Amino acid sequence: MRILVVEDDDRVARGLVTALTAASFDVQRAATAERALNAPPADVVLLDLGLPDADGIDLLRRLRERPQTAIIAVTARGEERERVRGLRAGADDYVVKPFGVAELLARIDAVLRRTRAARAETPDAEPSxxxxxxxxxxxxxxxxxxxxxxxxxxxxxxxxxxxxxxxxxxxxxxxxxxxxxxxxxxxxxxxxxxxxxxxxxxxxxxxxxxxxxxxxxxxxxx
Missing domain, CATH: 1.10.10.10 (Winged helix-like DNA-binding domain superfamily/Winged helix DNA-binding domain)
Incomplete structure (x- = not known):
């Protein structure tokens, strides 16, 4: 299972990559929006909304164009209006920093279960x-x-x-x-x-x- 970590803070990114790798995920990291958009397809994207080279919500909308990818916003923006903005832009879940690794892994598992269930319930050529x-x-x-x-x-x-x-x-x-x-x-x-x-x-x-x-x-x- 491939996870893309989009995070510009090297310390935070290293911690996420280490924890996710230890949990047997195939992990890649992108420090900028440009690299995130050019990264290979991932099953889950952990997206920091405070990137230096682009607005995080705009990047979220662009990543949302990939329907098979689940997106979890990982950010310090914890106000309700910010969570609503992220959800409306297409986030599947929203995790506010600081957070525990166990919570993050649980949310990743939940998002993946919902994604698999949605695919199973949507067979090829299902009628409109x-x-x-x-x-x-x-x-x-x-x-x-x-x-x-x-x-x-x-x-x-x-x-x-x-x-x-x-x-x-x-x-x-x-x-x-x-x-x-x-x-x-x-x-x-x-x-x-x-x-x-x-x-x-x-x-x-x-x-x-x-x-x-x-x-x-x-x-x-x-």
Whole structure:
């Protein structure tokens, strides 16, 4: 299993590489955004958001274009608004410095389990799903509105796919948080609401996200 450590601090990077290598991972390190983008494909990227040569969120979005790679933001930015920014940009998890090696390894394992499960549940040539003007392709993880592609983050796609799959049933908030974020990430209701707001802005009138107060969300045809 290959892990790419994107970290400009040599001391922190050495510690991560040593710990991950001891845990039997194949580890590479990139000290800059440019090197991260040119590195060989990895199963997991540990991404420091405070790099010297690029904005970490911009780099996260670019790395997110590789759908088979899981991304864990590893950063000193612990405020909720920063965590929400990272999640909206496509991070699969968010670890705030300082952190313990055991916690990091547990989060890596959890992200890999979710990634494997998603791949197992998405066989080759799985048919697209339609709801009104919206079309979702589980194989390519592409969303289209009236035939035009719409760029979604990994979490936005997973959230939308879950609601489409369950429509017209109401999906509970706890179930959404468990299915989309998993137990390893302590996602808050505000995180979920932020992702729904982002989907509403991106999808417009194609679908309607109706809030069922005290319960969760349901999708209506646009």
């Amino acid at each position: 799903v339609r709801l009104g003007a919206l079309t979702l392709d589980p194989t390519t993880r592409e969303a289209r509105v009236n035939g035009l592609p719409t760029q979604l983050t990994r979490k936005e796609f997973d959230l939308l796919a879950l609601l489409v799959q369950r429509a017209p049933a109401v999906v509970g908030r706890d179930h959404i948080l468990d299915q989309v974020w998993g137990a390893a990430w302590e996602a808050s209701s505000r995180t979920l609401d932020t992702h729904v707001a982002s989907l509403r802005a991106k999808l417009g009138d194609a679908v309607r996200f109706r809030t069922v107060r005290g319960v969760g969300y349901v999708l209506d045809r646009g």
